[in-house]
Amino acid sequence: MTITIGKIFDLTVGKHPNKEAIYDVRKNLRFTYKEWSLEVDKLANALLQEGVKKGDIVSTYLFNTEELATTFFACAKLGAIFNPINFRLMSEEVAYILNDAKPKVVLIEQMLESTISPIVNRFPHTAFWMIDDEIPAYAASYKEKVASASRASIKANVQEEDLYAIMYTSGTTGRPKGVLHSHRDMVEQSLIVISATQLDSNDSGLVTAPMFHCAELHCAFLPRVHVGAKNTILHHFEPQKVLQLITEEKITKFFAAPTMWNMLLQENLQDYQLNSLKIGLYGAAPMAPALVYACKEKLGISLVQAYGMTEMGPAITFLTDDDQISKAGSAGQACLNHEIRIIRPNENGRTDPDDTVPAGETGEIIVQGPCMMSGYYNNEEATAKSLYKGWYYSGDIGYLDDEGYLWVKDRVDDMIISGGENIYPREVEDVLYTHKGVLDVAVIGQPDDRWGELVTAFVVRKDPTLNEEMLDELCKNSEELANYKRPRKYVFCDALPRNASGKIQKFMLRKRLEDLTRVNGQ
Numbered sequence: 001m002t003i004t005i006g007k008i009f010d011l012t013v014g015k016h017p018n019k020e021a022i023y024d025v026r027k028n029l030r031f032t033y034k035e036w037s038l039e040v041d042k043l044a045n046a047l048l049q050e051g052v053k054k055g056d057i058v059s060t061y062l063f064n065t066e067e068l069a070t071t072f073f074a075c076a077k078l079g080a081i082f083n084p085i086n087f088r089l090m091s092e093e094v095a096y097i098l099n100d101a102k103p104k105v106v107l108i109e110q111m112l113e114s115t116i117s118p119i120v121n122r123f124p125h126t127a128f129w130m131i132d133d134e135i136p137a138y139a140a141s142y143k144e145k146v147a148s149a150s151r152a153s154i155k156a157n158v159q160e161e162d163l164y165a166i167m168y169t170s171g172t173t174g175r176p177k178g179v180l181h182s183h184r185d186m187v188e189q190s191l192i193v194i195s196a197t198q199l200d201s202n203d204s205g206l207v208t209a210p211m212f213h214c215a216e217l218h219c220a221f222l223p224r225v226h227v228g229a230k231n232t233i234l235h236h237f238e239p240q241k242v243l244q245l246i247t248e249e250k251i252t253k254f255f256a257a258p259t260m261w262n263m264l265l266q267e268n269l270q271d272y273q274l275n276s277l278k279i280g281l282y283g284a285a286p287m288a289p290a291l292v293y294a295c296k297e298k299l300g301i302s303l304v305q306a307y308g309m310t311e312m313g314p315a316i317t318f319l320t321d322d323d324q325i326s327k328a329g330s331a332g333q334a335c336l337n338h339e340i341r342i343i344r345p346n347e348n349g350r351t352d353p354d355d356t357v358p359a360g361e362t363g364e365i366i367v368q369g370p371c372m373m374s375g376y377y378n379n380e381e382a383t384a385k386s387l388y389k390g391w392y393y394s395g396d397i398g399y400l401d402d403e404g405y406l407w408v409k410d411r412v413d414d415m416i417i418s419g420g421e422n423i424y425p426r427e428v429e430d431v432l433y434t435h436k437g438v439l440d441v442a443v444i445g446q447p448d449d450r451w452g453e454l455v456t457a458f459v460v461r462k463d464p465t466l467n468e469e470m471l472d473e474l475c476k477n478s479e480e481l482a483n484y485k486r487p488r489k490y491v492f493c494d495a496l497p498r499n500a501s502g503k504i505q506k507f508m509l510r511k512r513l514e515d516l517t518r519v520n521g522q
Contacts, residue, residue, distance in 0.1 A: 004158050004183040006077035008190070008226050013037040016201060016228040023249065024066035026235040033228070036070070038151060043074040046149035050127055052104045054079030054156060057166065059103040061085045061094060061112055063235045064211050067131045067142060069221070071107060075165075076183070079158040080104075082165040083178075084212035087112055088421070088482040095119040097168050097176055098126065100378060107142060110134055118479075160184040166377050167214055169310040169422070178377030179310045186218055188370040189313040192335050193223040196318045197253060197279055197304055201228035204276070206254035208234045208242050209420070214314045215283050219306055220255040239263045243272040250276040257420025258287040259451050265294050277301050283308070283315075284420035286408075288449065289328040296324075307331035307408065311392055313371030316340065317406050331398075331406040338369035341391070342400055353391045359402050362409055365394045414506055416445035418453050423485045428455060431481045435474050437463030440496050442504045446489060446513055457487040458509050460495060491516065 001007075017034035024030075031039065052058060058080050062068045068084065075082040083101050085094060094116065098106065103126055108116050110132040120128060120138045128139040135141050164183045168176040193199070205224040209216040211233075224231050232249045234241060237260055245251060256264075261282060277299060283306040287295075295303060302321035308314035317340070319332030334340045342363040343351045357363045368391050375383035386393050398408040416423040425443035432441045440460035445453030459471065468490040475486040497508040 002158075002160050003187050004076060004160055004162070005164055005186055005222070006073065006154075006156075006158055006183075008187065008222075009037070009040065009073045009076065012225055012228045019201070019228060020230050021225070022066060022069060023230070023232045025233060025241075025245065027066065029066055031066075039066075039070050039146070040073045040077065041153050042146050042149045042151055043070050044078050044154045045152060046145040047074060047078060047080065047105060049149060050105055050145070052078065052080050054158070055081065055163070057081045057083050057101050057103040059083040059085055059098065059101060059106040060212075061087060061106060061108050061116060062131065062211075063087050063109065063111065064207050064233050065109065065131065065235065066233060067107060067109075068211050069207075069231070069233060072217070072221075073225075074154075077154040077156060077158070079156045079162055081163050083168070084165075084217065085168065086212050086482070087210065088484055089115075090479045090482055091115050091118050092479045093176075093482065095122060097178075098123055100176075100178060101166055101168075102126075105129060107131060108139065158183065160187070163374070167310050177379055177382055180374045180377055181313065181371075182374060185313055185371045185373070186222060188337070189218050189315065190223045190226045192315065192337070192371070193219045193306075194227055195336060196306075196315075196320075197223070197281060199223055199227050199229060199253065203227070203229040203252045204232065204250050205229055206232050206234065206242065206245055206249070206251045208237050209255050209257065209260070210236075213420075214310050215306070215420075216255055218313055219283070219315055220281065237263075239267050243267055243269070243274065246277055247273045252276055253279045253281065255281040255283070257284045257452075258282055258291060259419045261287070261295055262291055262450055265291075265298055269298055274299060279304060279321075281306060284417055284422075284452075286329055286331070287324075289325060292324045292328065305332055307406065309394060309396075311373045311386065311394075312338075312367060312369060313373075315371075316367045316369060319405075323405075327405055329407065330401075331408050333404050333406070334367075335369065338367060338371075340365065340367050340400065340406055342366075342398065345397075350388055350393075353389050357399075359400055362397060362399045365396045365398050365406070365408070366391045367394060368392070414444065416443075416453050416455055418445065418448075418451045418455060419484065420452070421484050423455060428457065428475075428481065428485055428487060431475060431478050432457060432459065432471060432487075434478075435466070435471060437461060437466035437470070442496050442506060442509055443487065444506050444509050444513070446517075454488045455485060456489040456491065456513060458491045458493055458496060458512075461492060466492075 013033045021033040021036045105127045129142040130139040131142040166178040305319035306315040308316040317332040344355045428443045439462035442458045446456040448454045497505040
């Protein structure tokens, strides 16, 4: 039997037809699995009527919604390729993805209409469907499309090796790269997560992290559907609303970045009934031991950390609850059926995957497993750079200890992780360079207890009157930069440290930032 994402869905519907499947909080809409299956088939037929066929791309530019969840499975059953777009991106960033992916249909919502409207005229061959009631002139009504569609079950010829999704992730230059995953990749990922988090049909999960992220989509939402559990879908993260839903919907397990867990702990927890919550899954950044202790003490839960990257599905390691304190700071051990190696860095070319270093020695992290991407969409050069001899070269630097636990020490491309979001300094630097008062600039991450890292810009002024407010206004008004990528701190200096080849020595900037923080007592 061929096991695809669509087949997973149909099997769950067959086993749990009358069990509650999803609850869309914003719409106050609840579906059993049988009712949801009908919606999935109707949307799949509506997409067929729009001309979408197997291999075509369907994009969503949405917050967490029932429509995104339904599109996920409608595409899977059709054999269409699902492309969820980060709702935090600005117009030009979205335009880049749409130009690269060339989707047949894009689902949008009212809260993002002002971002999408300036660029729609560039895509005359793309249909835009609005999921809300106010329909702009360039869009069609999602509700009307689905209401008028056939209720017939979809019988497409979809195979395990067929592409299921393109998940865009920022590249080293700041331009997104489309990661290609097959149905089989995500079936394997789902099974791994089910085992690691002890999921079953009695669980009640909460979707509060963004569904465009593979962490939520592949490590939380899909596994819950796989076993027949319930998904409560929260449009966007709100700490008090999360706690209210845990109380009302008896949530047992959900995923959140460490920043989000920390925000929950700042609320008046005694006002809520949280005893249903059993396991908290987190990722995107390590969790400080103090925060681990606080989650356990105040929420009474077990914690599981996942480390990975979009190219691997994403999870490649898990740090279990038993190791949260004794191995604090570690990313954990390799997932089921995954192998991790640390290879010797080689400045003169590609290091062979067999050129490994001893335990405790730092090198580049490479990984092999059943959830590995097939490559990058329309980018053979980047694919060849990342995939070699059956291994994915992560670009992350770390080491394995004597017990096989992975410790991630740095990122080759100086990526910043703030609030669970990956931010590449180059794209921020490019925007800052557009100001006529900027002579030179470098962006790094400053460690922060709440956000993980804060985007910090070192700026050499061409105009002595240039100040923080002027640069902040530039970033706020930029169509090239999402708000979460905006620097939260500016340091003005006379010159940036560079090596003989002219490359900025960011390690010296980090040291300078540490010194400034120490002097200021922060």
